Amino acid sequence: MRFYLCNFFILFCLATFIACNDTKIDSKTTTLDEETWLFNTQYIKTINETSWEKLSVGALNDFTDFKLEFTYISTGKPQTCGLYAKGIVANEAVGNKEKIQTKILMRPNLIPDAAIWIIRTNNTKGSIKIEISDIAAFIESCGDAHQYAVGMYDSIQ
Numbered sequence: 001m002r003f004y005l006c007n008f009f010i011l012f013c014l015a016t017f018i019a020c021n022d023t024k025i026d027s028k029t030t031t032l033d034e035e036t037w038l039f040n041t042q043y044i045k046t047i048n049e050t051s052w053e054k055l056s057v058g059a060l061n062d063f064t065d066f067k068l069e070f071t072y073i074s075t076g077k078p079q080t081c082g083l084y085a086k087g088i089v090a091n092e093a094v095g096n097k098e099k100i101q102t103k104i105l106m107r108p109n110l111i112p113d114a115a116i117w118i119i120r121t122n123n124t125k126g127s128i129k130i131e132i133s134d135i136a137a138f139i140e141s142c143g144d145a146h147q148y149a150v151g152m153y154d155s156i157q
Contacts, residue, residue: 043153081142
């Protein structure tokens with residue numbers, strides 16, 4: 001009897017988890033060649049009145065490799081950090097359709113333990129959010145000037 005109760009409880013918990021989970025993964029796009037909004041666009045983040053961080057993403061080798069170019073712009077000489085990376089799309093829809101996000105995971109060759117996420121939601125067309133999993137390793141590789149690389153960027157043409 002105890003065996004049946006344990007099995008029933010496990011199945012009940014599993015069914016409840018599946019029924020209550022409102023996150024679904026949209027796997028219709030898993031390659032970056034369909035994400036044309038990302039390429040041939042420059043993204044700018046204002047740090048203060050005299051400095052900015054610029055990001056541009058270029059596709060290499062028929063969309064199998066990518067170049068992320070972070071440029072710190074200030075009143076002095078700009079400092080650029082170019083990272084070559086592998087990338088994949090990880091789309092997800094959370095709750096309602098207004099908050100569908102396109103998440104792109106980039107793994108830079110110079111910082112193999114770090115992940116750079118490029119995130120765009122439907123309601124932020126033209127803007128992206130950058131998240132870096134290991135900012136200390138990123139700064140060590142790219143320099144102190146790029147310590148503000150995380151955050152919201154607006155697109156410029």
